Amino acid sequence: MKSIGARLAICYMIASTVTFALLFMAGRYFIEQHAIHALDLLNRSEFEQLKSGVGSVADTSSTDVLRQRLRALTDDPELFQVEVDAPGGEVVFRSQGLDGHRIPADPRGAVFNAVVEGLGEMRAGAFSLGPYKVIIATSKSQVRVVMEGYERTFYELLLVMVVVSSVIGYAFGRIALRPVRTIQDTANRIRSDNLSERIPVSAAKDEISDLARLLNQMFDRLEISFDQIRRFTAEASHELKTPLTLVRLQAEKLVLDGQLSPAQEQSVQVQIKELAHLNRIIEDLLLLSRADARAMTLDLKLQDPEPFLHSVSEDAHVLAEHRRLRFFFTHHGRGQVAMEPKWLRQVLLNLLSNALSASPPGGRVTLRSTLLDGLWQVSIEDEGPGVPAEQREHIFERFVRIPSPGEDKGTGLGLAICRSLVELHGGRIYAEPTPGSGLRVVFELPAATASDGPADAPHGTTLREADAT
Ligand SMILES: Nc1ncnc2c1ncn2[C@@H]1O[C@H](COP(=O)(O)OP(=O)(O)OP(=O)(O)O)[C@@H](O)[C@H]1O
Ligand SMILES: [Mg+2]
Incomplete structure (x- = not known):
């Protein structure tokens, strides 16, 4: 049991x-x-x-x-x-x-x-x-x-006793385990982004309060270690940025001077490309560590997300066309969302870049947005190979990549950044399979939706491939 x-x-x-x-x-x-x-x-x-x-x-x-x-x-x-x-x-x-x-x-x-x-x-x-x-x-x-009357009474009372003692035992168990449940709830809430929370310790000096104290000491040590790691990542990334920029500038200058042999120039071009890649990893790590340490304060403004989505979809359409893919965008519902467009744009472009990379030639990528019942739900769907169910939660972790032949060389930080940014907006992000073989990545943010109109007459925009051009 x-x-x-x-x-x-x-x-x-x-x-x-x-x-x-x-x-x-x-x-x-x-x-x-x-x-x-x-x-x-x-x-x-x-x-x-x-x-x-x-x-x-x-x-x-x-x-x-x-x-x-x-x-x-x-x-x-x-x-x-x-x-x-x-x-x-x-x-x-x-x-x-x-x-x-x-x-x-x-x-x-x-x-x-x-x-x-x-x-x-x-x-x-x-x-x-x-x-x-x-x-x-x-x-x-x-x-x-x-004696027979006595025994009859005994059997009747025994039945009552079983019921009453079960109820009392259940209530007793709940009361006795209340401190354990408090420990469980708090320990469940404590995650890497919430390490300062502690389990409440009762004044009574019993085994449970000893356990709570012990766990709190463990959380203290964890918090210190996490802080050290975050500080190290942030400082190391910051310190690396300047010398890297200098190296890249020097390399670009070498190419511009035009005194290199073709072989040398090709080699310097490779260096510049790798330096750009390295620079991106450092930028991503810096962003992640700042988001984890809650050192980033978002400038959230309540606004209608529709114009923002139109602007993103125009860029998305160009990116898709560049790769000979088809892009679709739909939006339904009315309302306002507390958001900072700069960061949500980065989320959408990261998701889009994944979807475009995963899509087969001529495949279709769909951006769907719905504002309904106090929720803004945005999804990007593709027709690629998808992600196996057991990996779907892990792809949001740092440096997790599922290598596939012919795919762009990524760092595995894109979705981790998306998750941090969506959570900073008070929302959540997850992936699910599409009815076909592809992947659908969804993020949801709290919204102030207009009292939603009748379901058969929703306000919305449906941008087909041709409309976006
Ligand atoms: N739409 C998708 N279809 C199939 N697999 C995907 C999709 N989106 C993400 N993945 C898988 O999840 C992994 C992690 O994605 P993530 O965006 O975090 O990293 P990345 O794209 O490899 O690198 P980065 O975005 O940092 O350049 C990817 O390597 C890929 O295997
Ligand atoms: Mg990516």
Whole structure:
């Protein structure tokens, strides 16, 4: 069973039900003993009455006289059964209720249980009256009735006990595990971009607060390490930028001077290209580390994203045409989004560059935008090979690339930058497969949408390939 809460509830239920059952069984034993003892006292008091009623007849008179006396005295044949045996063992008298049967005596004790034919189980006592042995027995049926009622009540209460103890156990488990859930929730929230949050530690000095303290110390160490890495990346990138620019300028100057042999010039051109690539990686790393450290403050302005999308789609159309691909753009809905166009443009161009690289010759790339129900959803879809399901989440991590033949040499930072920028806008980004084989990368930002019009008459623009030119 996965949940500790459920396990606690079951343990509590079993423990309390077993305790309840044991107490009930002990209670049953004591009540039965008490009732049997009461029957013994009743038998004895009946004997005392017989004894005083018989008087000296038992010693002096004939058995007939004794029998007559006893018959007159045992006027309650329902309650007590009496048998009087002579010293030789023969029966001198027996109540009518015995119907000719004997009460089987137990030689081991003065009080005993006996089963009398036709009357069932009885509680009997053996007493001496002069030379005679008197056995007085009372039916145990009343005791049995009481005990059966007791057992019925027990089973009913046991059922109630199981239900009540399960509920109490569940509530108890929830209360006991509340601090653990708090730890779980906080630890879940703490990520690389949120390392300053800590688990609340209760004043009580118990195992849970010790664990919370221990985890907080671990988060302290993690935060310090992350900070060091970020600072190192930011500083190293910054320090590398200036010398790199100088090297590139020098190389460009060499080419411009025109004094190089063709072979030398080609080699310098390769250097310039690689330097540009290196420069881009450094720019990307710098941007990522600033975004991670929240050192970037966005100048978010509430605006209608439609004009911005039109401008991006025009550039996208040119880029697609350059690669002999087809580009489509659709926009639906009305509203405003808090955004900084400069960064969202970079997000869209990164996504577009991936989609164009992945597209087969003549393939189509679609930019779709919808403003609906407080959400601005933008997607870029292509007809390329797509990304396997198990890799779809990883492509947003740094330096993760899925190499494919003939594809442009990338650094694997584009989508990581997209994710950082979208998250800085308070949104999220994810990838999903298209109905065909391609990939659809979607980002969603919170929006102030106009009370959306009827679904059959949406406001929107559909730019077909020809419209964008
Ligand atoms: N539309 C797509 N179709 C297929 N694979 C894609 C698509 N977009 C991204 N990928 C895969 O995800 C990987 C990561 O993409 P990302 O944009 O982060 O890096 P990159 O394009 O390789 O390099 P960079 O963008 O930094 O130049 C890519 O290498 C590619 O394998
Ligand atoms: Mg890319």
